[in-house]
């Protein structure tokens with residue numbers, strides 16, 4: 001297996017730089033999410049360098065839904081990132097992390113009246129997903145006596161090679177407005193009293209392992225940008241969304257680097273805007289490719305069961321990492337306490353949840369698995385903890401952040417009282 005450069009094996013233990021994963025599991029308990037701040041910063045710099053070296057006026061909006069821990073948002077804020085926020089909660093977190101309202105974009109296909117009011121109040125640009133939403137936003141801004149900056153979310157009707165649950169730019173997806181209806185939408189926006197059309201937005205999907213679909217999406221966006229500029233829209237930004245994949249199959253996959261992404265997209269962008277005579281800022285919204293590989297999920301083996309297959313029963317399940325169950329996703333598994341040893345036994349890594357589908361990994365070779373081993377699931381920093389739940393009444397696990405040689409909790413583990421603290425005693429039930 002080819003490990004990312006911040007992961008190494010030292011004295012048979014898996015380490016993130018100098019940090020021993022077995023020691024961290026002992027210190028903080030398992031299950032445990034461990035995130036490397038230095039890796040997030042490195043990933044951000046790759047993007048920043050790749051884009052700014054090809055076009056100076058860019059903005060990186062981190063897709064906050066990938067990992068919404070405030071500590072992660074603060075790291076990215078301090079590096080200069082804005083954020084793609086998809087809910088009022090994400091908007092509040094991004095502001096709390098120190099991001100400026102103008103560096104956010106409020107995305108989403110189904111925003112509530114309070115969502116729209118919050119965006120207007122804070123001055124956060126909105127990616128508008130329907131004409132109904134446009135007019136609601138216009139009204140909300142009118143009541144507040146403000147103007148709302150918007151982009152329309154374009155559905156470019158592109159078939160993108162990824163899992164169907166994360167392809168968002170198909171003609172049949174719930175997201176965006178069909179590309180052929182976009183110029184009419186901008187005309188309607190120009191006629192609104194409290195709307196300022198400022199940008200244009202798309203996002204074609206997630207975990208995309210080829211740069212070609214991004215270049216095609218950019219072509220569509222540039223074509224529309226030229227068209228709407230002609231009808232009087234002054235475009236401040238063109239936002240191409242996120243979606244660059246990562247090599248979850250560490251031995252087989254090859255994911256494009258941010259430099260390869262930029263090399264495919266920026267020339268298309270530049271050529272298009274030069275032809276149209278416009279100078280918008282180029283925005284991108286990476287989520288997974290900024291944070292996924294920064295994080296491992298550590299889980300302890302409770303028991304081994306030799307049945308029709310060898311089950312390695314661990315203490316983390318789809319309550320903490322739902323990607324295998326939801327997307328048939330693959331995460332590499334390393335026995336952190338025997339990391340230097342060859343795999344001997346074909347294992348199925350199973351979680352503790354009362355569901356047949358609670359399998360984290362199928363058919364992996366692990367070295368002589370036994371109770372007490374610490375397994376590390378790699379590449380869990382995106383859509384990992386962020387999609388966790390308390391299903392089966394399991395308190396969520398803690399999250400630790402590493403920076404240099406320091407390690408600290410960025411989220412404490414939940415306790416049993418965290419399970420009950422929002423529950424109410426009904427007046428007609430006697431308390432025992």
Ligand SMILES: *Cc1c(COP(=O)(O)O)cnc(C)c1O
Nearest residue numbers: 063203206242243285286287288
């Ligand atoms: C999810 C999402 C992203 C980020 O996608 P990744 O695959 O994590 O890079 C960006 N923009 C929008 C609108 C999204 O919904």
